[in-house]
Structure formats: C-alpha cells, structure tokens
Amino acid sequence: MLKDQLRDFIDSLLERGHVCDDDVAMLQGEILSEGITSRLEVESLLALDRLVTAVEGWGTALTRLVADFVVWKRAPHGAVSNDDALWLATLLEISGPSPNAMAIAYAILDEAGHVDVALLDFIMRGRQQARLSQIAA
Template sequence: MLTDQLRDFIDRVSDRGHVSEDDVRMLEGEILRDGITSRLEAESLLALDRIVTAAEGWGTALARLIADFVVWKRAPQGAVSNDDALWLATLLEVGGPSPNAMAIAYAILDEAGHVDVALLDFIMRGRQQARLSQIAA
C-alpha cells in the first residue's frame, strides 16, 4: 500500500514530467525518510523513473532507496534472495537496462554479501547491450 504522501508525490511529479532536486530532497527527507517499506513502493518509484526526466540527484537517490530496501529490509538481511532478484531484475528490464536501472543493480551488488544470479544476469545483459550500442555508434 502506498502512503498518501508518496501517492501525491508520484502524481505531482508525473503530471509535471520532471523530478527536481527539491523533489528528491522531499522524497528522501520527508516522504521516505525511513526508506521504502514495500514492493509496491519500489515498483511505483521505478515506474515513475521510466516516464519522467530528472535532476541529477534522482538516480543516486533511487538507487540508494531501492538497494536499502532489497538488501536490508527484506529477508535474509544482507543478501538478495532468488525471489527478490527475479522480481527486481524483471522490473529493471522493462524498457531495457537504463542508466538508473544499472545504477540500482550495481548499488545492490555493492551492498549485499550475496546476490542471486538473476540480478547478476541482468547486469551482464545490460553490460552486453551497452557494448553493442557503442559498437553500433
């Protein structure tokens, strides 16, 4: 379930089409000061990321929020289970491995003591796609 504050934030930002630095500060400092608490919140923020432009701090904040949720607020703490890795890799794959999606995956890899292979596969596919894009350019 989304809090009213988070729902209002997502509605306001999606209507505007842009996440500002002030929005990022409000999200981290007020709306999600205790972090993401559910998959629905994570899914909603990832969906928002796909439809808006954003200030520079958005990608870093999003990666930090998602990594903290997946690594430290889900069981087992400090590791990413197969279920969570499949769920997250599927979400991050929507629309292809964007820079923010890759930053999220790397942030999780940096934080977790163990990461299931599903998330590692996503990272490898993203790196391969980036190489192919560079070759084609």
C-alpha cells in the same frame, strides 16, 4: 498499498513530467525518511523513473532507496534471495538497462553479501547491450 503522501508525490511529478532537486530532498527527507517499506513503493518509483525527466540527484536517491530496501529490509538481511532478484531484475528490465537501473543493480551487488544469479544476469545483459550500442554507433 501506497502511502497517500507518496502517491500524491508521484502523481504531481507525473503531471509535471520532471523531478527537481526540491523533489528529491522532499522524497528523502519527508516522504521516505525511513526508506522504502514495500515492493509496491519500489515498483511505483521505478515506473515514475521511466516516465519523467529528472535532475542527477534523482538517480542517486533512487538507487540508495532501492538498494537499502532490497539488501537490508528484506530477509535474509544482507543478501538478495532468488525471489527478490527475479522480481527486481524483471522490474529493471522493463524499459531496458537504463543508467538508473544499472546503477541500482550495481549498488546491490556492491552492498549485498550474496546476490542471486537473476540479478547478475540482468547486469550482464545490460553490459552486453551497452557494448553492442557502442559498436553500432
């Protein structure tokens, strides 16, 4: 279940269609000051990311929040299990390897002591797609 404050925050951003610097500060300082606490919160924020435009700080904040949750708040701490890697790779793949999705995957790879191959596969597909896009351009 989503916290009411986070649900209201997401609803207002969807209505407005844009995330500004004040929104990022509110998310980090008030709404998720203790970080993300559930998969549903991650799923909701990643869905929001696909639907709105945002200031640059949004991607940085989203990346940090998701990476901290996956690496440090899920067991085993400091590693990414097969279950979490499959779940997250599936979420990140929904709209293709966006810059924020790739940043999240790389942040987790940098921070975790062990990352399951499912997340590594997502990174490789994203890199391949980026290479193919450059060739086609």
